[in-house]
Amino acid sequence: MNNQPIGFLDSGVGGLTVVKEALRQLPHEDIVFIGDQARLPYGPRPVDQVQAFTWQLTRFLLKQNIKMLVFACNTATADALEVIKPQLQIPVVGVILPGTRAAIKATKNRRIGVIATEGTINSGAYQQAINARDPQLEVISLAVPKFVTLVESGQYATPIARKIVAEMLQPLVGSGIDTLIMGCTHYPLLRPLIQEFMGPEVQLIDSGAEAVSEVSVLLDYFEIAAGNTEHRGKARFYTTASPKMFDQIAADWLDLTDLKAQQVNVTEEGPTCSMN
Structure with a gap:
């Protein structure tokens, strides 16, 4: 002990x-x-x-x-x-690895989304970790850097936050993902707005x-x-x-x-x- x-x-x-x-x-x-x-x-x-x-x-x-x-x-x-x-x-x-494992377990249609900072997305860390375990899983990655600024400025529960979340996540509309990894530990502070935009059919994974x-x-x-x-x-x-x-x-x-x-x-x- x-x-x-x-x-x-x-x-x-x-x-x-x-x-x-x-x-x-x-x-x-x-x-x-x-x-x-x-x-x-x-x-x-x-x-x-x-x-x-x-x-x-x-x-x-x-x-x-x-x-x-x-x-x-x-x-x-x-x-x-x-x-x-x-x-x-x-x-x-x-x-990253704990979030990856949870997403693989959660997905039913084998289409996983990842939202993160530019650095994490550019590294390919999530996609590599997911496909190392199952190369047939499809991973759709999206950098949403403005989310960090919203949280650090204390605006994560404001109307402007809802607007920015909708704008930044728009590219995921029609992607068919059923699981979305919040690949930045700032993002769970925006979880209600992210879930609202993505809809109840998409399961959010909190990697932290x-x-x-x-x-x-x-x-x-x-x-x-x-x-x-x-x-x-x-x-x-x-x-x-x-x-x-x-x-x-x-x-x-x-x-x-x-x-x-x-x-x-x-x-x-x-x-x-x-x-x-």
């Missing part, structure tokens, strides 16, 4: 959708989350830059004495996971939530789950930008009224912290 925290990293607040599921599934585990809001979005950035930024977030979390690392970001998973994972001594979990189920299994496999089942897990939150917007979205999404994120600098000179 191990009472060290689990670390979660993301390009912004989207990874909080993964944390929310972790708080539900793993109530006894301590959590440390960092969102790189100062440098988002990761989607349009070159691969080497995403890798460099993800390394910085990883090093920060390792200094928090984490026992497992979760890439709560699809772009980081696509571009950096296979580079960083072999160099760490702790288990590392991404969001699926990743937490894998985390749960690995905690038991490596025998590193929290030892005190009476302990209510604590969560610490960090952001590389101003904590104000982070706190507003996080408090709303996680229903944590006393949430106070810390602003950090994760550059190679080493992290420094300042309270909001």
Whole structure:
């Protein structure tokens, strides 16, 4: 048994959708989350830059004495996971493979849609992962970069959000998909609007939530789950930008009224912290 925290990293607040599921599934585990809001979005950035930024977030979390690392970001998973994972001594979990497995299990007509950032779509990570398991499955991929901006600006429940969701998803009309992977951890914050546009016949897959189920299994496999089942897990939150917007979205999404994120600098000179 191990009472060290689990670390979660993301390009912004989207990874909080993964944390929310972790708080539900793993109530006894301590959590440390960092969102790189100062440098988002990761989607349009070159691969080497995403890798460099993800390394910085990883090093920060390792200094928090984490026992497992979760890439709560699809772009980081696509571009950096296979580079960083072999160099760490702790288990590392991404969001792409768990989401892929869930979509393959869910589809009935063998037509799967993927919406994600430009970086994730351009990497082909989801299509490759799906077709590696079943080459006969058809995958329709669509980059919807404006979704990240909607979430990070706190506009994910506004009329403008409904309009942008409809415009961005229009290319999927008539595609025949029965399953749609939300291939960015920001997108579940827009889930009601995405479901409304796609219709009830399309099943949405939350890749982040699926990743937490894998985390749960690995905690038991490596025998590193929290030892005190009476302990209510604590969560610490960090952001590389101003904590104000982070706190507003996080408090709303996680229903944590006393949430106070810390602003950090994760550059190679080493992290420094300042309270909001």
